Amino acid sequence: MRSTVIVSGVAILAGLLAACGPGGSDSTAGSATPAAAPAAPALTDAEKQELLASLPAPYNTGNLENGKTTFALCRSCHTITPGGPNSTGPNLHGVFGRTAGTHAGFKYSDAVKNAGFNWDAEKLDAWLADPKGFLPGNRMTFVGLKDAEKRRDLIAYLKVETGYKPGE
Ligand code: HEC
Numbered sequence: 656m657r658s659t660v661i662v663s664g665v666a667i668l669a670g671l672l673a674a675c676g677p678g679g680s681d682s683t684a685g686s687a688t689p690a691a692a693p694a695a696p697a698l699t700d701a702e703k704q705e706l707l708a709s710l711p712a713p714y715n716t717g718n719l720e721n722g723k724t725t726f727a728l729c730r731s732c733h734t735i736t737p738g739g740p741n742s743t744g745p746n747l748h749g750v751f752g753r754t755a756g757t758h759a760g761f762k763y764s765d766a767v768k769n770a771g772f773n774w775d776a777e778k779l780d781a782w783l784a785d786p787k788g789f790l791p792g793n794r795m796t797f798v799g800l801k802d803a804e805k806r807r808d809l810i811a812y813l814k815v816e817t818g819y820k821p822g823e
Contacts, residue, residue, distance in 0.1 A: 657740060666770060670689070671771075675715065675817070690701045694758040698815065699798075703719065704718055706814070706819070707719060707814075707815055709821050710776075710811060710814060710821075711776075711819060713807050714810055714811045714814065715811075716807075716810045717807050717810070717811025717812070718808045718809055718811070719808070719811060719812050719815060721805070721812075721813055722808035722809045722810070722811050722812025722813070723814070724815070725800070725808070725809040726804045726806055726812060727811060728797070728800065729744075729747075729797075729809075730752070731743070732744035732795075732797075733745070733746070733747050734746045734747070734748075735747045735748055735816050735817050736748060737764060737818060741758070741760055741761045742791050744761075744795060745758040745761035746758060746761075747813065747817055748817050749776060749778075749814075749817060749818050750774050750817055751774055751776075751781075751814060751817065751819040752773055752815070752819075753759055753773060753774055754772070754773050754774075754775065755768075755770035755772055755773070755774060756768035756770055756773075762800070763794075764792060764793050764794040765792065765796075766791060766792035766793040766794075767790060767792045767793050767795075770790055776810050778811060778813070779813070780803075780806050780807075783799065783800050783806050783809065784800060784801065784803075784806060785799045785811075786798075786799055788801070
């Protein structure tokens with residue numbers, strides 16, 4: 656039967672992956688990260704939910720799955736992993752609490768470099784709703800995300816995925 660063949664193919668593949676996984680301790684199934692992730696321990700799903708619940712409203716009611724889906728809009732230009740590369744836009748790990756325009760190795764526009772604030776949920780919300788209006792002259796070619804609920808979910812997702820510590 657065809658299904659049997661597929662199942663055994665998957666089993667062989669799983670066996671190969673198990674045999675050669677370098678950072679074998681991080682077993683987040685299915686997330687195919689080609690470059691080995693840096694050492695920082697990823698949060699477990701339970702820890703993510705705990706952090707989510709501890710966020711101030713409305714982010715505590717954010718939907719991480721929806722946020723992840725919405726992050727597809729950003730992924731072509733931004734990485735969020737610890738020590739991840741800059742590409743068209745800067746790596747966003749640790750962005751909460753970070754002074755705008757200060758991530759090492761990225762050439763910002765004067766608009767962002769001179770913004771003079773630390774990123775928090777409110778600033779990010781305003782930025783993502785209308786990047787051009789919020790910091791005129793910036794170089795992020797993104798039209799903005801008009802749907803407030805999507806911004807809420809995205810910001811909750813970013814808090815949980817970029818190393819945010821409560822209180823930052
Ligand atoms: C087409 C590429 C592109 C897309 C898509 C994009 N960005 Fe950006 N982003 C940039 C660039 C370029 C900058 C730097 C802008 C500047 O210096 O003027 C930036 C800057 C930022 C900053 C400021 C970072 C800092 O260190 O101060 C944040 C936060 C950010 N983007 C978040 C996002 C999020 C979240 C999304 C998805 C909704 C997104 N961006 C989509 C290219 C992009």
